[in-house]
Amino acid sequence: MLPELSHEEILRYSRHLLIPEVGLEGQRKLKASSVLVIGTGGLGSPVALYLAAAGVGRIGLVDYDVVEYSNLQRQVIHGTSTLGVLKVESARKRMLDLNPGIQVQVFNEPFTSQNAMRIAKDYDLLVDGSDNFPTRYLSNDVCVLLGKPNVYGSIFRFEGQLSVFDARRGPCYRCLFPEPPPPGSVPTCAEGGVLGVLPGIIGTMQANEAIKLLLGIGEPLIGRLMLYDALEMSVEFVKLRKNPHCKICGPNPEITELIDYEAFCGVPGNDHVDGSQGGGWDITAGELADRLAKGEKIRLIDVREPHELEISRISGADLIPLGQLAGHLSELDSAEEMVVFCQAGMRSKRALDLLVSAGFRKVKNLKGGINAWVKEVDPSQPVY
């Protein structure tokens, strides 16, 4: 039995009720339905806002972060007034302001193998707005094992991907990506940046796919992957097929319960990585400043991109963007003391790995990147 709509709700949803594909019955379906949104960041913001506005009766939010200043360029569910507030609480407040008639359940915890089945089992479908590989594989596997659709969206710089993975009717995420890329081989938005509008576009499309699935209307994006390029303003679709050897949704699955996703991906899924190598490979900003002040000869290599020099710089540093470093090794002297740095320590960690594997030993990674340098040594420049 579908729930009835009050007169107030009929007025609120009147633009839906006018569409024959939704109508009164569709709106009552939405009221009876539930969606779990993984992440309340760039993608999760529009997903949660539009699902709330559309009248999805019960929406779950999973996130463990707090709202930070650099989130607000794209995470539009949050605001300046909720800086420092738990993201799930900030999002719930905004959603209930938009639509007090829905139920918002918050899970202020990382989505892990330990809690994922318990959290996800009571929802009709899952929307993956996460930002790391372990959580993406986890979201996929949870959906395959529970027999639920997973509305997938992912973004980088100006490009977005969208699909609906439903192993009962088509391929899953593992059919397309059987294995994650090795750690560090794919830049993240934290290093490569992302246009703020892009998660808005992809996340809004995820919300649309979720609503279509809940209503049972239209052609869901099952078995197709959409590739969106915001710079070219191009949209392409490729066909996805079930992989007969898929380890979780194939005929002879190896994976029958959740696994250790951080080990599988070789990266942490939950805690922020500071790019620190640990051991003797790190140097702090304070230590570097002291050694330079003593007149030690240390070659500084900035592995950021040229346009980042306009934001901040360390004087005397040579710019060799990470992507070009491999081609410039012959210009570097392995007998010389070197410190590599980037914005926050991730790219320079990869530069360090590259240099060490090429035989360089007198090289260190500036812990926390130029942002740490700015905070500790040269506060006249901005942190970004």
Place this chain on the structure above:
Amino acid sequence: MPTIKLPAPLRSYTGGQTLIPVQGTTVAEAMLDLTRQYPTLKPHLYTGEGQLRSFVNLFLNDEDVRRLQGIDTLLQENDRLLLIPSIAGGRE
């Protein structure tokens, strides 16, 4: 000449070029020509043993080459290979 369309994460290795014309009559030859033109791409696409990495997804027009003849799939003059990356999002 066939072309390979590269995703944003790999464009830093091609000086920002997106569509790369390549020589070759098969997917394998086209990919090798790509890494000949841009050697720093190689470790991102191939293992140390010279195998294409399993997370490298290649689509010929809109079809996954694994569902065709894999890297032996023949290429026509105007074919376009699309390289689809694994991207996870924003984790810092």
